[in-house]
Amino acid sequence: MSEFDAIVVGGGPAGTSAAMRLAANKLNVLLVEKADPPGSKNVSGGVLWGNSLSGVMPDWEKTAPLERYVKSKGIGFLTKDSSIDINFRSTKFNETKTGYTVLRTKLDQFLNKKAKDAGVTVVTGVTVDRLAFEGKKVVGVEQDGDIITSDAVILAEGANPRVAIDSGIRPPLKDEDVAIGVKEVIKLPEKTINDRFNLREKEGFAGEYVLGFLDGGVEAGGFLYTNKDSISLGVVISMKHLRENNKTYSYDIVEQFKNHPSIAPLLEDGKVDEYSARMVQEGGLASIPKLYGNGYMIAGDAAGFSFSNGLILQGMNYAIASGIAAADTVVEAKAGSGISEQSLSRYEEKLMNSFVLRDMHTFKGIGDITWGSLIHQKMPGVLEKVMLGLFMEDGEPKKHVNQIVKEALKSSGLKSSKLLLEGYRMYKRM
Amino acid sequence: MKIEDRLSLLNYKIDKSYAHITVKPDICETCPDHFCTFACPAKCYTLIDAKLNFKYEDCVECGTCVVACAHGSVSWTNSKGAHGVKYKYG
Numbered sequence: 001m002s003e004f005d006a007i008v009v010g011g012g013p014a015g016t017s018a019a020m021r022l023a024a025n026k027l028n029v030l031l032v033e034k035a036d037p038p039g040s041k042n043v044s045g046g047v048l049w050g051n052s053l054s055g056v057m058p059d060w061e062k063t064a065p066l067e068r069y070v071k072s073k074g075i076g077f078l079t080k081d082s083s084i085d086i087n088f089r090s091t092k093f094n095e096t097k098t099g100y101t102v103l104r105t106k107l108d109q110f111l112n113k114k115a116k117d118a119g120v121t122v123v124t125g126v127t128v129d130r131l132a133f134e135g136k137k138v139v140g141v142e143q144d145g146d147i148i149t150s151d152a153v154i155l156a157e158g159a160n161p162r163v164a165i166d167s168g169i170r171p172p173l174k175d176e177d178v179a180i181g182v183k184e185v186i187k188l189p190e191k192t193i194n195d196r197f198n199l200r201e202k203e204g205f206a207g208e209y210v211l212g213f214l215d216g217g218v219e220a221g222g223f224l225y226t227n228k229d230s231i232s233l234g235v236v237i238s239m240k241h242l243r244e245n246n247k248t249y250s251y252d253i254v255e256q257f258k259n260h261p262s263i264a265p266l267l268e269d270g271k272v273d274e275y276s277a278r279m280v281q282e283g284g285l286a287s288i289p290k291l292y293g294n295g296y297m298i299a300g301d302a303a304g305f306s307f308s309n310g311l312i313l314q315g316m317n318y319a320i321a322s323g324i325a326a327a328d329t330v331v332e333a334k335a336g337s338g339i340s341e342q343s344l345s346r347y348e349e350k351l352m353n354s355f356v357l358r359d360m361h362t363f364k365g366i367g368d369i370t371w372g373s374l375i376h377q378k379m380p381g382v383l384e385k386v387m388l389g390l391f392m393e394d395g396e397p398k399k400h401v402n403q404i405v406k407e408a409l410k411s412s413g414l415k416s417s418k419l420l421l422e423g424y425r426m427y428k429r430m
Numbered sequence: 431m432k433i434e435d436r437l438s439l440l441n442y443k444i445d446k447s448y449a450h451i452t453v454k455p456d457i458c459e460t461c462p463d464h465f466c467t468f469a470c471p472a473k474c475y476t477l478i479d480a481k482l483n484f485k486y487e488d489c490v491e492c493g494t495c496v497v498a499c500a501h502g503s504v505s506w507t508n509s510k511g512a513h514g515v516k517y518k519y520g
Contacts, residue, residue, distance in 0.1 A: 036512035041491060042520045104520030125512035160493030162508050173497045180494050182471045185519045243465050250471045251433040274519045275436035277471035277492040
């Protein structure tokens with residue numbers, strides 16, 4: 001007889017959602033989180049997209065500590081001197097909120113408290129070393145030589161999945177699996193943020209940028225999200241390209257983004273109040289490990305669930321949805337034939353029937369595009385030349401748009417055959 | 431803003447009795463790239479007189495270094511007993 005029906009490792013969105021769902025089904029659940037207070041080691045960009053949290057907390061939009069809802073979504077291409085931006089704003093986002101900016105230390109503390117209120121035994125400040133096995137069956141977790149037993153373990157340990165790796169249930173991470181995320185939180189008065197981003201109270205901006213001005217082939221994306229009275233800004237750097245470059249420091253790239261002539265005025269007089277970093281799961285389908293086995297499942301970032309197509313970057317909604325699916329799998333297995341590899345295989349089926357794994361399959365190979373030289377090295381420069389051709393008045397006779405575009409492509413050295421092929425791939429995969 | 435100034439904004443509960451990351455100096459000595467010094471966002475890895483110097487105290491526990499080191503020098507474990515970095519925003 002196990003001490004718990006289920007143990008959840010990790011008190012982030014995946015783990016707390018799983019724990020709440022299990023407790024709602026009257027199971028005896030232990031949630032183990034290494035940080036104390038919970039959330040104090042967790043970092044997100046972060047926008048919480050979608051409505052997955054309603055699966056465990058129907059009133060989350062009213063009760064959770066949310067900063068602002070996304071009213072305005074930006075996409076930008078930055079060159080050394082210019083920025084080419086699309087800014088989509090819609091009153092449709094007032095009616096149906098699609099995303100909220102959050103600060104994870106606050107959000108995760110709230111989620112852990114909700115889990116506790118729901119009857120979960122929440123233990124913080126305790127680090128799980130590895131899974132405990134009996135033969136090939138996972139029978140609990142091991143911590144400092146102690147074994148705590150459970151019928152099932154849900155591993156929701158985040159982007160740096162040491163327990164899974166050290167337990168031999170997933171391979172170590174490789175360059176293709178992750179990017180380096182570096183972030184700063186910059187304090188600014190609420191009114192200043194509203195004025196600079198053309199926002200009213202509670203309205204927020206979420207922008208993603210291609211940083212086409214970085215030297216030496218370094219490829220990175222930038223993000224800038226507005227909180228109530230701060231800005232979350234950061235970069236997501238390709239591990240592979242940083243390694244090939246091997247002369248640029250990861251911590252300098254975020255400064256280059258902040259100092260860009262289009263970004264710096266937005267941050268003026270702001271005070272950097274926190275610096276943070278995490279790995280970002282960028283490998284897509286190819287990086288996803290075996291998701292379940294006899295007695296365990298892997299959820300959230302630890303399973304490589306995140307989504308990026310260059311226009312948007314999501315993780316927390318995948319974490320929550322996978323945590324809930326893992327919990328439901330335990331509930332069903334216990335009510336049926338019991339916990340086994342066979343009964344837990346339902347977890348993968350559930351994910352295949354939800355956006356979590358379906359998106360991974362639909363966007364298989366997207367990384368070749370989002371981390372390709374077309375988007376990072378060529379496109380920003382071409383767009384800049386086109387815009388300058390259109391808007392820089394030099395007193396010369398005007399040219400047709402097609403002439404301007406042709407010249408911009410020519411000067412970028414992009415062969416039209418390559419552009420056609422790459423453009424086609426982008427069009428198909430994005 | 432210098433990285434040292436940014437790191438100084440962070441709160442840590444430093445574990446004096448346990449280094450959650452260790453490196454193998456003999457491997458680092460012959461390392462041809464020292465990519466860790468570029469990859470680590472917390473500047474825990476630096477070259478002093480061409481020799482690798484590592485300190486775990488500033489670590490933000492992202493795990494980047496163990497992926498970055500292609501030579502098997504870095505051993506990474508989770509911090510214990512709520513030690514290590516403590517973010518206020520995250």
